Amino acid sequence: MAGRITSRGFSTHRTRREVLQTMALTGTWLAGRNLRAAAVAPNDKLNIAAIGAGGRGAANLDALKSENIVALCDVDERRAAEVFERYPRARRFVDFRRMLDSLDRQIDAVVISTPDHTHAVAAAKAMQMGKHCYCEKPLTHSVHEARVLAELAASNKLATQLGTQRHCWDNFARVVELLQSGTIGAVRECHVWIGGNRGGGRRPTETPPVPPQLNWDLWLGPAPQRPYHSAYAPYSWRFWWDFGTGETGNLGCHSLDLPFSALHLRHPVTIEAEGPPVDAETTPPWLNVRYEFAARDSLPPLVLTWQHGNKPAGLLPDSELAAFRSGMLFVGQNGLLLADLYQWKLFPESRFSHIRQPLTPAPKAAGFALEPQSLPHYQEWLAASKSGGSTSCPFGYGGALTELVLLGNVAYWTGEKLQWDARNLRAVNCARAEEFLRRRYRPGWSLG
Numbered sequence: 304m305a306g307r308i309t310s311r312g313f314s315t316h317r318t319r320r321e322v323l324q325t326m327a328l329t330g331t332w333l334a335g336r337n338l339r340a341a342a343v344a345p346n347d348k349l350n351i352a353a354i355g356a357g358g359r360g361a362a363n364l365d366a367l368k369s370e371n372i373v374a375l376c377d378v379d380e381r382r383a384a385e386v387f388e389r390y391p392r393a394r395r396f397v398d399f400r401r402m403l404d405s406l407d408r409q410i411d412a413v414v415i416s417t418p419d420h421t422h423a424v425a426a427a428k429a430m431q432m433g434k435h436c437y438c439e440k441p442l443t444h445s446v447h448e449a450r451v452l453a454e455l456a457a458s459n460k461l462a463t464q465l466g467t468q469r470h471c472w473d474n475f476a477r478v479v480e481l482l483q484s485g486t487i488g489a490v491r492e493c494h495v496w497i498g499g500n501r502g503g504g505r506r507p508t509e510t511p512p513v514p515p516q517l518n519w520d521l522w523l524g525p526a527p528q529r530p531y532h533s534a535y536a537p538y539s540w541r542f543w544w545d546f547g548t549g550e551t552g553n554l555g556c557h558s559l560d561l562p563f564s565a566l567h568l569r570h571p572v573t574i575e576a577e578g579p580p581v582d583a584e585t586t587p588p589w590l591n592v593r594y595e596f597a598a599r600d601s602l603p604p605l606v607l608t609w610q611h612g613n614k615p616a617g618l619l620p621d622s623e624l625a626a627f628r629s630g631m632l633f634v635g636q637n638g639l640l641l642a643d644l645y646q647w648k649l650f651p652e653s654r655f656s657h658i659r660q661p662l663t664p665a666p667k668a669a670g671f672a673l674e675p676q677s678l679p680h681y682q683e684w685l686a687a688s689k690s691g692g693s694t695s696c697p698f699g700y701g702g703a704l705t706e707l708v709l710l711g712n713v714a715y716w717t718g719e720k721l722q723w724d725a726r727n728l729r730a731v732n733c734a735r736a737e738e739f740l741r742r743r744y745r746p747g748w749s750l751g
Contacts, residue, residue, distance in 0.1 A: 349411045349435075349688055354399040354425045357382030358537065359439055360416030363466070364390075366681040367437075373409055376402045381516040382537055397518050399425050403432055410434055412462075412688050418536075420546045421524040423448035427750045430455045430463075435688040437681075439466040440556035441548055442698060442705040446713065447741040450728055451750055453702030462687035464694045465701025467560050468677035469644050474661065478631075478642045479565040486658070487635025487649070493562045493607045494615035497554050497629040502542045502588040503579075507532040525748035542586045548709060549586030550611045554629070555708035557644065560696075561631060562607060563704050567599045570725030571607075571707065576715035588612065592711035609711055619650065713739045 351367055352374035353360055364372060364386060376396040377383035387395060396402035403410065412435035415425050423443040426436050436456070442465055443449045456463045469475060482490065510530040513519045519531045526545045534543075541547035562568065571594040578590040589612030596605040608615070614624050615632055619641065624630070633640040639650040649655035683694045696704075706725075713730075714721050716739045721730040730736035744750075 347689065349685065350409055352376065352402060352406065352410045352413045352434075353386075353416065354402075354413055354421075354429075355416035355439075356386040357384075358416065360414070361386050363414050363416050363437070363439070363681075366678060367414060367685070370685065374402050374406055378518040378521045379516060379537060381514070398521055400428065403428055403434075407432055412436065415439060416466075417524075418522075418540045418546050419444045419548050419552060420526045420540075423452060423750060424525050424744070424748050426452050427455060430459055430461055431751050433459060433461070435462040435684070436698070437464045437466065437684050438698075438701075440701070440705070441552035441708060442556075442701050443709075444548060444552075445740060445742045446706050446709045447728065448750065449702040449705040449709065453698045456698040456702075462684060462691075462694060463698040463701075464680070464684035464687075465556070465696040465698065465704070467556055467696050467701065467704075468674070468680045469557055470560055470564070470696050471680040471683075472644065472676050474642070474645055474647065475561055477661070478561060478640065478647050481640060481647070481649075481658075482565040482633060486638070486655070487633060487640050488637035489603050490566060490633050490635045491603050491605055492634035493566065493605065494610065494618070494632045494634075495558050495562065495608065495630070496610040496614050497550060497558060498612070499550070500588040500612055502549055502586040503582070504534070504542070504585050506584045507534050523745070525742075525744040527745065543584060544586060545584075547586065548712060549590070551590065551592070551609065551708045551711045552705070554611075555609060555711070556701075556704055558629060558631065559607075559609065559708060560704060561642070561644075562633070563707065564700075566605060567602055568596055568605070568607070568707070569599075569703055571595055571710065571723055572597050573720055573722055574710045574714040575720035576711055578715050581716055581718075586712075587715065590711070590715060592714065594707070594711075609708075623648075623650075 349370045350373045351370050353364055353372065354376050356364065356375040356377040357379055360377070372390045372393050374394045374396060375383065375387060375390060376399045378397050394406065413429045415422055415436065415438040417425060419441060422438055426438050429436050430452070442452060509532065511532060513531040517536070522536060535546060541553050542549060547553070573595040574592065576590060576592045578587040592609040594607040596607065598604050618632060618634065619639065623641065627641065627643050630641060630643040638654055641648045641650065646661050648660060649658060680695070686692060687694050710721070710723065713736055717733050717736050719733045721736060722732040724731050728740065
């Protein structure tokens with residue numbers, strides 16, 4: 304199943320086959336500034352530029368290798384070396400701004416696989432130039448940026464996709480089907496959790512030399528200037544506020560995607576968070592967030608909880624939760640649905656014995672390996688970029704999902720229960736929240 308955002312703001316679902324058929328049959332509707340992008344025929348190849356070629360970027364490019372990879376941008380020459388060799392005809396850059404300006408007419412679409420803090424400035428510039436855009440999760444580093452990108456994608460009528468590859472997996476579709484068919488009745492509670500305790504720590508005081516292959520100033524991009532340290536790059540940036548969004552942004556977009564889609568969620572009315580004392584430098588090693596949603600059409604009000612570092616207590620025996628290091632527990636009027644990204648189970652089992660349980664969970668990917676069942680996620684975007692139509696996680700959907708997870712961080716920073724005015728992007732009861740909804744950019748970097 305694939306989802307789309309309707310004019311009412313909710314997510315409806317169709318089969319992946321229906322989505323792809325629609326993409327193939329829909330006439331071109333792309334009216335962005337890049338005229339070549341609007342004229343690409345379904346059987347033509349897109350000219351794609353990568354912003355972030357090493358690491359996660361390598362996996363994204365592997366899924367898009369059927370197209371013309373015309374440009375590669377990475378600030379770390381060593382990390383991107385293998386990808387540079389794989390696409391010898393692609394132009395190489397270290398500054399995506401220069402790449403887009405110099406190759407404007409040769410680029411139809413971009414794929415962004417950089418750290419969180421550069422997602423928005425890269426995507427905004429690309430979309431303002433009429434480029435279709437694929438961006439890794441979370442879509443942005445701040446709530447305000449997510450709203451801006453969603454509006455840019457809509458106003459420029461561009462094909463966009465958030466990097467929530469698991470959205471197209473069969474297990475995702477089956478859980479959505481079970482929930483939307485009323486298997487467990489009306490759902491008023493949903494609990495989502497992940498294990499682990501990543502986060503915390505102190506800012507390094509050492510100032511080692513910048514590795515010769517790394518352009519540190521461009522890696523920092525819009526973030527405040529600070530000395531290089533390996534504690535930030537190439538990976539652990541996720542747990543420093545200037546660069547990352549913690550586990551809420553990292554894994555929240557994957558885990559909360561399923562209830563967000565299946566239960567037709569959009570904007571919460573309240574958000575509150577509990578965690579260790581706020582550290583201005585690093586994200587917390589554990590965090591509990593509680594979201595309240597109003598009724599949606601025939602669906603009742605809902606309480607959604609996000610728990611990083613612990614599991615919901617008292618709803619199922621610990622022995623049942625043991626196999627789920629991370630998971631989702633939907634509490635319905637007639638039963639419970641326990642799921643993760645690979646499997647699901649209904650309770651009480653005696654009541655649902657007639658419903659076939661899934662087979663052994665699929666093996667989990669190691670590192671940046673691309674799982675074959677993720678390919679439709681990329682194919683949706685390619686088809687939409689060429690011929691119009693929809694994707695399952697466009698920036699209208701992915702932006703709202705990103706707003707949700709990042710609002711958990713905002714509530715944590717303020718220490719208050721936020722009364723949320725989604726239309727005006729503000730907490731009506733907490734003026735202090737404003738400083739955490741937006742961010743400042745270094746000179747030379749902006750949303751345009």
